[in-house]
Every structure is written in C-alpha cells, then in structure tokens.
Amino acid sequence: MxxxxxxxxxxxxxxxxxxxxxxxxxxxxxxxVSTVGFTISTSGTSLVxxxxxxxCLLAVLVGSIAGLVPIQRQLVDPGLDLSVxxxxxLRTRWLRGHLVRTLVSLIAFVALVVAAVA
Numbered sequence: 001m002x003x004x005x006x007x008x009x010x011x012x013x014x015x016x017x018x019x020x021x022x023x024x025x026x027x028x029x030x031x032x033v034s035t036v037g038f039t040i041s042t043s044g045t046s047l048v049x050x051x052x053x054x055x056c057l058l059a060v061l062v063g064s065i066a067g068l069v070p071i072q073r074q075l076v077d078p079g080l081d082l083s084v085x086x087x088x089x090l091r092t093r094w095l096r097g098h099l100v101r102t103l104v105s106l107i108a109f110v111a112l113v114v115a116a117v118a
Contacts, residue, residue, distance in 0.1 A: 025061065032057045035112065042115065049115035056108035060101050068097045 035057055039050040071094045074080060075087065082090070 046115040053111040
C-alpha cells in the first residue's frame with residue numbers, strides 16, 4: 001500500500017537517470033559555466049544581467065541538490081514507512097520547491113536573453 005500512496009508505477013524508468021541520458025545537474029552546470037563565460041566577455045548592462053543570471057542558476061543548482069533531491073529520496077525510499085500525511089507534506093514541499101526553481105530559472109533565462117541582445 002505504501003508504494004501506491006507514493007505514486008510509483010511498476011516498471012517505470014526515470015528519464016533523468018536513464019542510461020545514456022545526462023543528469024539535469026550536469027546540464028545546469030554547463031549552463032552556469034557558459035553564463036560565467038558570457039559574463040567575463042561582456043560589460044555594462046549586459047554584465048549586470050549576466051551576473052544576475054549566473055546567480056540565479058547557482059541558486060537553482062544549490063537549491064535542487066540541497067533541498068529537492070533529499071525530499072525526492074524520502075518519497076521514493078521503500079524502506080521508509082511514511083504516513084499519508086507525511087507523503088502529502090513532502091509532496092507539497094517538493095512542488096513548492098519546483099515552483100520556486102522554475103521561477104528562478106525563468107528569471108535567469110530572461111536576464112540572459114536581454115543581456116545577449118542589449
């Protein structure tokens with residue numbers, strides 16, 4: 001019963017960890033490195049926006065690793081006997097974290113686009 005409360009699907013393979021697929025953290029680090037490279041090569045308003053974007057991407061990386069991954073691991077750990085209330089609480093925290101991560105990522109993207117055309 002605990003597995004059905006957690007929403008597991010038998011035989012499901014996570015796309016982000018499937019063999020041959022890069023993990024999202026690797027892609028995020030690549031974006032961060034390229035943003036830092038862009039930051040070094042620009043000046044003025046573009047520099048300020050690029051620094052903002054780099055800071056946002058760093059916050060997304062740290063927030064994902066320090067905040068969201070531990071929650072996800074708790075949710076999928078079959079050894080933990082979580083109550084329905086615990087699962088709901090963890091899912092709510094996880095979803096809020098993803099919302100914040102999405103908004104911060106969007107800010108980084110917009111800042112980079114504006115920096116590139118400025």
